[in-house]
Amino acid sequence: MSRLTLKQANTIIEKAFAKAREMKIKPLGVVVLDDSGNIVSAQREDGASMFRLDIARGKAWAAVAMGASSRALNKRSKENPNFFVTLAATAQGKFLPQTGAALIKNAAGEIIGAAGGSGGTGDEDEACCAYGIEQAGLTADASA
Numbered sequence: 001m002s003r004l005t006l007k008q009a010n011t012i013i014e015k016a017f018a019k020a021r022e023m024k025i026k027p028l029g030v031v032v033l034d035d036s037g038n039i040v041s042a043q044r045e046d047g048a049s050m051f052r053l054d055i056a057r058g059k060a061w062a063a064v065a066m067g068a069s070s071r072a073l074n075k076r077s078k079e080n081p082n083f084f085v086t087l088a089a090t091a092q093g094k095f096l097p098q099t100g101a102a103l104i105k106n107a108a109g110e111i112i113g114a115a116g117g118s119g120g121t122g123d124e125d126e127a128c129c130a131y132g133i134e135q136a137g138l139t140a141d142a143s144a
Contacts, residue, residue, distance in 0.1 A: 002106045004034050004113040008136045009041035012104075012115050016132035017045055020120065028119035028128060029053040032104070033060045035112050037094075045119070052118045058096025059125070060116030062087075063103055065095065067111055069142045071126065073097035100125030103141040104133050112138070 009032035020028045027045035029052025034040050044052050059070045066073055077084035077097040088095045099122030104113040115133055117125035130140035 002108075002110075002112060004032070004040055004104060006040060008138065009113075009115075011136040012129070012132035012138075013041055013043050014132070015135035016115070016117060016128040017043075019128040019131040020045070020117075020124070023120070023124060023128070025120035025124045025128075027052075028117050028125065029056045030115060030117045030129065030132070031056040031060050032115045033057070033064050033113050035064060037061050037064055040113065048119055055096060055098075055118035056100070056116040056125070058094055058116070059098055059101035059118065060114040061091070062095045062097050063101040063116065064111065064114040065091070067103070069103055069126075070097065070101035070116065070122070071099045071142055074099045074122070098122055100129070101142075102126060102130045102133055105139040105141055107139075109139070111141075115140075
């Protein structure tokens with residue numbers, strides 16, 4: 001299985017920021033995690049508000065931990081809120097099942113990480129992350 005590289009992670013963030021500027025959304029924080037939930041790269045744009053990286057990490061961490069996009073997790077959390085509250089508590093606050101992150105897959109379709117964003121709406125954050133992933137030559141999975 002190929003591993004997510006620092007160069008790919010930085011490209012994801014750079015391109016996500018470019019997409020955010022194109023979309024004219026508020027300054028973003030973007031966190032890219034590997035398949036074990038470890039930070040590969042994390043950056044926030046100038047002017048991004050205080051909790052942006054924390055929120056972005058929580059979205060990405062939830063996605064990679066559950067092997068599902070944050071959009072799918074958000075949908076599932078509405079169907080079974082008690083379970084997802086318990087997951088968040090078990091994960092000591094790192095688990096945020098809100099739209100705004102996409103899984104990162106390699107050419108073989110294996111999950112190699114996740115990218116989460118925060119600053120715009122969940123849909124905007126997700127779009128920026130997915131764009132960055134694709135621009136880094138990888139596959140974004142943001143499906144519900």
